[in-house]
Amino acid sequence: MFARAMHSPRHPILAQIIPTRRCNLDCAYCNEYDKTSEPVPVKTMLRRIDLVATLGTTIITLSGGEPTLHPQLDAVIARIRSHGAIATLITNGLLLTPEYIRGLNRAGLDYLQISIDNVRPDKVSKKSLQVLDLKLQWLAEHAEFDVTINSVLGCGVRDPEDAYRVAVRARELGFPSTVGVLHDHNGQLRPLEASHRAVYDRIVSLGNGLFSFAHYDRFQEAILDGRPNQWHCRAGGRFLYICEDGLVHFCSQQRGSPAIPLEQYTPEHLARYADQPKPCAPLCTISCVHQTAMLDAFREQPRQTLAGILERRRLRDPAFETPPLVRMLDWMFLNPGRRSLFGKLAVRLFGVTR
Numbered sequence: 001m002f003a004r005a006m007h008s009p010r011h012p013i014l015a016q017i018i019p020t021r022r023c024n025l026d027c028a029y030c031n032e033y034d035k036t037s038e039p040v041p042v043k044t045m046l047r048r049i050d051l052v053a054t055l056g057t058t059i060i061t062l063s064g065g066e067p068t069l070h071p072q073l074d075a076v077i078a079r080i081r082s083h084g085a086i087a088t089l090i091t092n093g094l095l096l097t098p099e100y101i102r103g104l105n106r107a108g109l110d111y112l113q114i115s116i117d118n119v120r121p122d123k124v125s126k127k128s129l130q131v132l133d134l135k136l137q138w139l140a141e142h143a144e145f146d147v148t149i150n151s152v153l154g155c156g157v158r159d160p161e162d163a164y165r166v167a168v169r170a171r172e173l174g175f176p177s178t179v180g181v182l183h184d185h186n187g188q189l190r191p192l193e194a195s196h197r198a199v200y201d202r203i204v205s206l207g208n209g210l211f212s213f214a215h216y217d218r219f220q221e222a223i224l225d226g227r228p229n230q231w232h233c234r235a236g237g238r239f240l241y242i243c244e245d246g247l248v249h250f251c252s253q254q255r256g257s258p259a260i261p262l263e264q265y266t267p268e269h270l271a272r273y274a275d276q277p278k279p280c281a282p283l284c285t286i287s288c289v290h291q292t293a294m295l296d297a298f299r300e301q302p303r304q305t306l307a308g309i310l311e312r313r314r315l316r317d318p319a320f321e322t323p324p325l326v327r328m329l330d331w332m333f334l335n336p337g338r339r340s341l342f343g344k345l346a347v348r349l350f351g352v353t354r
């Protein structure tokens with residue numbers, strides 16, 4: 001994924017696609033579900049996967065609503081993998097059983113993310129540790145794919161300590177954890193209260209890989225402080241959101257723009273919408289789009305971007321030393337004289353075609 005993102009600036013890095021808008025929960029902050037939609041017919045889903053793959057998409061994420069309500073999700077995942085794309089799933093976890101998890105293994109799922117909002121269910125959310133802990137244990141036992149547990153802070157979260165308890169439980173079970181900041185109903189930013197900020201810092205101090213979003217938090221830092229971010233959103237080009245009706249939108253919070261049928265979406269659309277400025281960008285909290293932007297930043301300004309990652313890491317941990325692998329990659333790829341040679345070798349090694 002990284003090699004392809006570096007190799008070409010014009011294909012989508014990530015496409016989120018909705019197999020059903022229906023959800024079996026009703027989180028108070030959510031504007032992405034209903035209680036009535038039927039699943040998208042599997043034939044239609046497979047056709048959409050083929051079209052998204054034809055655009056050169058590297059990662060295809062199944063989201064919702066609750067995607068596990070789709071009766072043939074395994075076939076959709078297998079189709080994603082048949083194109084050599086990375087298959088990922090965002091789920092509330094409620095329907096996971098050992099057998100279902102083994103089915104996801106067989107389908108070839110690469111990665112699953114569960115967001116857990118609190119320890120005990122409340123009026124805002126029933127995505128609770130108490131409800132989901134057994135599912136997490138089953139995942140630890142049976143999943144052959146990567147699993148990340150996301151906890152949340154921000155508006156609507158009653159007790160910020162819950163996010164820390166969720167992160168600790170994730171580590172106990174051997175899963176990496178991330179922490180997200182809940183956006184408002186327009187996907188826009190609200191500053192974090194001091195108590196939430198303190199919990200965020202404790203969660204990050206639990207440790208993560210150097211390149212995890214928690215350490216490369218150029219966006220997150222401003223979001224936590226309620227400050228706008230200066231960046232160019234390339235949604236519509238590097239990130240696509242395909243709704244249950246098969247229309248391409250910029251993201252879940254900008255449904256209606258540009259709302260072009262996937263069959264009619266072309267490389268010209270990718271280029272045009274990637275370049276189009278988005279007025280919602282400064283206060284945006286859509287982390288998956290931020291992450292595609294971070295890959296582009298790495299592509300365009302590798303040395304400065306790497307320096308930024310290391311500097312942020314040192315701010316949190318003054319004893320931190322650059323790992324030998326990172327020093328070696330720096331030597332290979334960030335020196336103008338060697339970059340071209342090692343770049344070509346990497347492209348060949350990873351079989352990158354565009």
Ligand code: SF4
Nearest residue numbers: 023026027030065092
């Ligand atoms: S589980 Fe997810 S899709 Fe369903 S209501 Fe909650 S946040 Fe929305």
Ligand code: SF4
Nearest residue numbers: 233251280281284289
């Ligand atoms: S900046 Fe981009 S990702 Fe964020 S809300 Fe606007 S269109 Fe969506």
